[in-house]
Amino acid sequence: MSLPTSVPVSWFLVLAALLFAIGIAGALTRRNGIGIFLSIELMLNAVNVALVGYSRLLGERTGQIMVLFVMAVAAAEAAVGLGLFIAVYRQRRTIDVNRLNLMRW
Amino acid sequence: MQFDLLATAAKMALMLGIFILGVAPIMLWVERRMSAFMQDRPGPNRLGPLGLVQGVADAVKFMFKEDVTPAGADKPLYLMAPALALIPALSTYVVIPFGPDLTVSGKTVPLIVSTGSAGVLIFLALSSLGVYSLITAGYASNNKFSLLGGIRASAQLISYELALTVAVLAALIPAGSFYLPDVVAYQQKHLWMVIPQAIGFLVFLVAMFAETNRLPFDLPEAESELIAGFHTEYGAMRFATFFMGEYISMTALSMLAVTLYFGGWTLPFVHLTGWLGAIVGLAVLLGKVSLFMLFYVWVRWTFPRFRYDQLMRLGWKVLLPLAILNLLLVAVATLAGWFPGVG
Amino acid sequence: METAIFLLFAALALGSALMVVTHKSPVYATMSLVVTLFSLAVMFVLLGAPFIGALQVLVYAGAIVVLFLFVLMLLNISKEEHQHEGQTVHRWVALLGAGAFVGLVVPLIYRATQLRNAGVLTEEFVSIRGFARDLFTRYLLQFEIVGLLLLVAVVAATVVARKPPPAPSGVPGADSPVSPSLEIEP
Numbered sequence: 001m002s003l004p005t006s007v008p009v010s011w012f013l014v015l016a017a018l019l020f021a022i023g024i025a026g027a028l029t030r031r032n033g034i035g036i037f038l039s040i041e042l043m044l045n046a047v048n049v050a051l052v053g054y055s056r057l058l059g060e061r062t063g064q065i066m067v068l069f070v071m072a073v074a075a076a077e078a079a080v081g082l083g084l085f086i087a088v089y090r091q092r093r094t095i096d097v098n099r100l101n102l103m104r105w
Numbered sequence: 106m107q108f109d110l111l112a113t114a115a116k117m118a119l120m121l122g123i124f125i126l127g128v129a130p131i132m133l134w135v136e137r138r139m140s141a142f143m144q145d146r147p148g149p150n151r152l153g154p155l156g157l158v159q160g161v162a163d164a165v166k167f168m169f170k171e172d173v174t175p176a177g178a179d180k181p182l183y184l185m186a187p188a189l190a191l192i193p194a195l196s197t198y199v200v201i202p203f204g205p206d207l208t209v210s211g212k213t214v215p216l217i218v219s220t221g222s223a224g225v226l227i228f229l230a231l232s233s234l235g236v237y238s239l240i241t242a243g244y245a246s247n248n249k250f251s252l253l254g255g256i257r258a259s260a261q262l263i264s265y266e267l268a269l270t271v272a273v274l275a276a277l278i279p280a281g282s283f284y285l286p287d288v289v290a291y292q293q294k295h296l297w298m299v300i301p302q303a304i305g306f307l308v309f310l311v312a313m314f315a316e317t318n319r320l321p322f323d324l325p326e327a328e329s330e331l332i333a334g335f336h337t338e339y340g341a342m343r344f345a346t347f348f349m350g351e352y353i354s355m356t357a358l359s360m361l362a363v364t365l366y367f368g369g370w371t372l373p374f375v376h377l378t379g380w381l382g383a384i385v386g387l388a389v390l391l392g393k394v395s396l397f398m399l400f401y402v403w404v405r406w407t408f409p410r411f412r413y414d415q416l417m418r419l420g421w422k423v424l425l426p427l428a429i430l431n432l433l434l435v436a437v438a439t440l441a442g443w444f445p446g447v448g
Numbered sequence: 449m450e451t452a453i454f455l456l457f458a459a460l461a462l463g464s465a466l467m468v469v470t471h472k473s474p475v476y477a478t479m480s481l482v483v484t485l486f487s488l489a490v491m492f493v494l495l496g497a498p499f500i501g502a503l504q505v506l507v508y509a510g511a512i513v514v515l516f517l518f519v520l521m522l523l524n525i526s527k528e529e530h531q532h533e534g535q536t537v538h539r540w541v542a543l544l545g546a547g548a549f550v551g552l553v554v555p556l557i558y559r560a561t562q563l564r565n566a567g568v569l570t571e572e573f574v575s576i577r578g579f580a581r582d583l584f585t586r587y588l589l590q591f592e593i594v595g596l597l598l599l600v601a602v603v604a605a606t607v608v609a610r611k612p613p614p615a616p617s618g619v620p621g622a623d624s625p626v627s628p629s630l631e632i633e634p
Binding site: 006018021035038039049053061065074077084089 | 484491496503553562597612
Binding site: 179182221222223226227229230231233234236237240241243244252255256259260263266283 | 475476479482489498499501502503505506509510511514517518521522574575576
């Protein structure tokens with residue numbers, strides 16, 4: 001199998017930056033709690049791409065191992081976060097973050 | 106470059122041709138005749154000799170049936186779900202080796218479509234995408250029973266995926282590679298993996314049934330429980346697509362089982378090469394896979410169905426610990442040097 | 449050839465990411481996330497990390513997003529309502545912030561990557577053996593900690609999401625406001 005070498009790494013990094021920006025815009029804009037969560041996952045994936053890109057650039061495997069850990073942390077965060085959503089939904093019957101404002105001053 | 110592309114295209118055409126055009130009609134016939142035989146009744150025997158044309162008649166019937174879409178159904182998702190059932194199942198063939206390396210006009214052509222080093226992982230990754238068809242079918246049908254069936258089915262699938270993956274991991278340890286031709290080469294040189302890893306094979310077998318929603322694990326699509334579970338609202342060609350997807354994923358998992366535990370395309374004391382070896386290898390692989398498929402049908406018409414909580418308990422509390430125990434044993438055995446040929 | 453694959457899947461990733469962020473129905477947003485994750489898996493393979501790519505599909509797209517879908521369907525989350533007051537300003541501010549981020553980072557990227565060229569991809573770099581060797585020797589402590597983290601997450605998720613224990617009878621007003629129809633079990 002031919003090993004890929006012809007796409008410059010900076011392209012991947014720009015892709016990561018764009019995805020991260022899209023994720024930020026989504027996390028700040030969405031009202032649905034799950035929608036915010038999805039945008040956060042998007043940001044995490046953008047970071048993953050950047051990590052693997054730099055790992056390729058520097059010839060070190062550290063970036064890839066960090067990606068493994070990021071994935072594990074994302075899984076843990078998704079599990080606990082969705083558990084929280086279920087608990088909140090039970091009490092308040094909504095996931096709309098504009099209406100979940102009990103802690104606002 | 107051209108040669109590589111041509112070779113890959115030829116291999117893909119061969120695999121897809123055999124397994125798509127071959128599997129569904131043959132399995133339909135086998136299923137109905139064998140279940141009839143086990144239940145002491147004739148089965149389809151009117152159309153063609155031994156009822157062989159029945160599959161064609163069924164296909165024609167499916168094509169002419171009225172295509173009903175339920176009111177209030179989420180149209181794009183509803184239409185996408187059958188395709189989502191087929192695509193992951195069809196793409197898993199790329200990592201199964203079906204013969205020794207061929208030498209064509211001076212170049213070596215390995216008889217496997219994808220030569221990536223992460224072979225088994227690709228298989229597992231693609232088959233784990235099959236969950237989406239169940240969820241979208243259940244959700245998009247606008248039907249409480251379908252939704253429930255879809256959720257149960259996906260929960261079942263992801264639970265048994267764990268035990269399956271751990272069992273597969275253990276089977277790979279002596280060969281030391283994720284690339285399936287290496288595993289086959291190890292088994293050809295030493296011994297079939299099913300002998301030292303019987304526990305692992307048992308776990309894999311049970312998980313295989315659960316992953317394909319076949320009895321005794323077919324509660325999600327049980328005909329007497331939730332109407333027809335997640336595919337209640339699907340008729341005609343869409344139902345046929347789900348059916349085909351199920352048979353194809355059964356074949357795919359059987360091929361993985363054969364390659365990991367029973368030596369793949371090799372026979373114990375036979376070492377053929379070249380075109381003859383390729384043809385014999387393919388025939389051997391198909392033969393072993395057919396034995397597995399017969400076993401599938403046999404089990405289906407023998408056992409009663411598991412209840413949902415029994416099913417989940419089995420997956421998490423019995424199979425997963427067994428698979429981990431098997432992994433531990435294999436790891437210890439490898440370190441102690443009991444596996445032949447491992448450094 | 450690789451350039452064509454990169455462009456195709458990068459466009460797919462960006463397009464589906466935009467869908468994730470803008471689509472009103474959360475189920476469609478989640479399915480678009482699956483497409484994004486799959487395209488990023490292809491990116492990982494192009495960058496010489498096929499193991500990470502396979503893991504991305506196996507773990508992220510095959511399990512985490514399925515979990516999202518479970519919760520969405522069990523709770524029957526409806527589509528987001530249309531914009532209300534203050535929403536438009538909100539959106540423009542978010543877009544401005546995202547644009548500023550991209551504008552700041554991209555020149556940095558070009559500056560950083562011009563000083564050094566990516567080396568040739570060796571078979572050893574791509575191999576899973578090398579990855580495993582690094583993971584289990586150099587990064588063993590981190591690996592064990594992540595395992596512990598996952599255990600904690602399992603326990604936490606189970607505790608947080610379970611049904612609240614029934615209030616003792618006879619205490620006035622202690623009933624949970626949750627109706628029986630909200631018993632969430634498949």
